[in-house]
Amino acid sequence: MVPRLELEDLTCVFDDVAVVDGVSLGIHPGQVTCLLGPSGCGKSTTLRMAAGVERTQAGSVRIDGRVVADATTHLPPEARGIGMMFQDFALFPHLTAAENVGFGLGRKDAGRTARVQDLLERVGLAEMADKYPHQLSGGEQQRVALARALAPRPSVMLMDEPFSGLDNRLRDEIRDQTLEILKEEGAAVLLVTHEPDEAMRMADQIALMRKGRIVQVGAPYNIYNAPVDAEAAGFFSDINLLHGVVQDFSTDTPFGQFFCPNMRDEADVEIIIRPQHLKLDFDRQGTGPLPTASDGVAARGQVARARFMGHESLVELMMDHDGSILKATVPGVFLPKTGTPLWLSLRRDRCFVFPCKRQSRVTSPWLNSPAA
Incomplete structure (x- = not known):
C-alpha cells in the first residue's frame, strides 16, 4: 500500500x-x-x-x-x-x-x-x-x-x-x-x-x-x-545504569554475569535497568549474601530515601558495593525508614546491554546512576 x-x-x-x-x-x-x-x-x-x-x-x-x-x-x-x-x-x-x-x-x-x-x-x-x-x-x-x-x-x-x-x-x-x-x-x-x-x-x-x-x-x-x-531507553522512563567491562563475551556486575554477544574483550558496556524491574526484599539475616535465584544474584543496599508518588512508591538505595544510588519503584505504599537494609534482585529479561558511549566518572568497576 x-x-x-x-x-x-x-x-x-x-x-x-x-x-x-x-x-x-x-x-x-x-x-x-x-x-x-x-x-x-x-x-x-x-x-x-x-x-x-x-x-x-x-x-x-x-x-x-x-x-x-x-x-x-x-x-x-x-x-x-x-x-x-x-x-x-x-x-x-x-x-x-x-x-x-x-x-x-x-x-x-x-x-x-x-x-x-x-x-x-x-x-x-x-x-x-x-x-x-x-x-x-x-x-x-x-x-x-x-x-x-x-x-x-x-x-x-x-x-x-x-x-x-x-x-x-x-x-x-x-x-x-x-x-x-x-x-x-x-x-x-x-x-x-x-x-x-x-x-x-x-x-x-x-x-x-x-x-x-x-x-x-x-x-x-x-x-x-x-x-x-x-539514550532511547532513558527517554521513556527513569533508568539505572550499571557499568561493566567485557571479558569472554560477558561482564560481571553485583547482580551476577550478563551476556554481551558480539562485543570485544575490554569493551565498556552499560546495562540498563528500569526502576520497576528491581525487586526489593528485606534483609532478614542482617549479614551474608542472599542465595542465588533464577534471575541472578541479589545485591544489598540501604534505603537513602523513600517517597510515595500517588500510585507507587519510589525507593532510593545506597548500594553496599560502591555507595552509588539505585532507584526502585514499588506498587502502592512502601516507605521503609532511611538506613533500612534491603536486598535488590532484577528481571534479567528486562535489562538491556549496550556499548558504553561515554567514560565512567568514577574508578569503581561498576557505575550505578539514575538517568532521566
Whole structure:
C-alpha cells in the first residue's frame, strides 16, 4: 500500500547546521504516527516541511503518491489536502465556533451547515456553536480547532504539540476524544510531541528523533521494550545504569554475569535497568549474601530515601558495593525508614546491554546512576 504521507530524505540546514538530516517516514490511512524527541531535535521543522510552511531543501514530500515538495516543487499548504493543528489553536477571534469550523468549506450551503453541525456534535460543542473563542475554555478552543482542521476532510492531519496548553486531567480526556475522531476520519496523522506518555497513548507508530535524525521507528510496545540504545531507553522512563567491562563475551556486575554477544574483550558496556524491574526484599539475616535465584544474584543496599508518588512508591538505595544510588519503584505504599537494609534482585529479561558511549566518572568497576 502506498503511504498517504511519505517523507523521503528530508533535509533542512540553518546556519550550516543540519536541523533535519535525511528524515524518511511513511504514514498510511488511519495511522497515527508520533514524531517524538527532545526540544530542538528538528521534529517541528520536519512537520513544517510536510505542511509546506517550510521549503524542502533536499528530499521530497509525497501525499497519496503525488510529489508536493522536492528540490524543484513546492505546493503551498492549501494545495496539499492537509489539516493542521498547532499549539496556540489559531482560531479567528472575530468568528464564532461554527464559523471557525466552516471557514475552509467555501460558500454556505446545506452540506456545509450539516458538516459543521456534525463536527461540533462529535466534539461535544453543539451548544457552543454561537460562542466566540474568548468565551470558550482552553479545552473547548482545542476541540473547535480540531473540528476546523477536519472539516474539509483532509487526507493528512499534521499536529504540532496541540495539547501542551491543557492541564493534565483535561489533556487526557481531549487526547482520547481526539484520537477517536481521527480514527473515524481515516486521515494519516503525524503528531509532534516531546512527551513520551503522549506518544505511547496516541500512536500506532513512534518515530524517535534525535539531533535531526530518526534513530528508531516502531510500535509503542516494541520501541519501549527494545530500545535502540541507552539514550532511547532513558527517554521513556527513569533508568539505572550499571557499568561493566567485557571479558569472554560477558561482564560481571553485583547482580551476577550478563551476556554481551558480539562485543570485544575490554569493551565498556552499560546495562540498563528500569526502576520497576528491581525487586526489593528485606534483609532478614542482617549479614551474608542472599542465595542465588533464577534471575541472578541479589545485591544489598540501604534505603537513602523513600517517597510515595500517588500510585507507587519510589525507593532510593545506597548500594553496599560502591555507595552509588539505585532507584526502585514499588506498587502502592512502601516507605521503609532511611538506613533500612534491603536486598535488590532484577528481571534479567528486562535489562538491556549496550556499548558504553561515554567514560565512567568514577574508578569503581561498576557505575550505578539514575538517568532521566
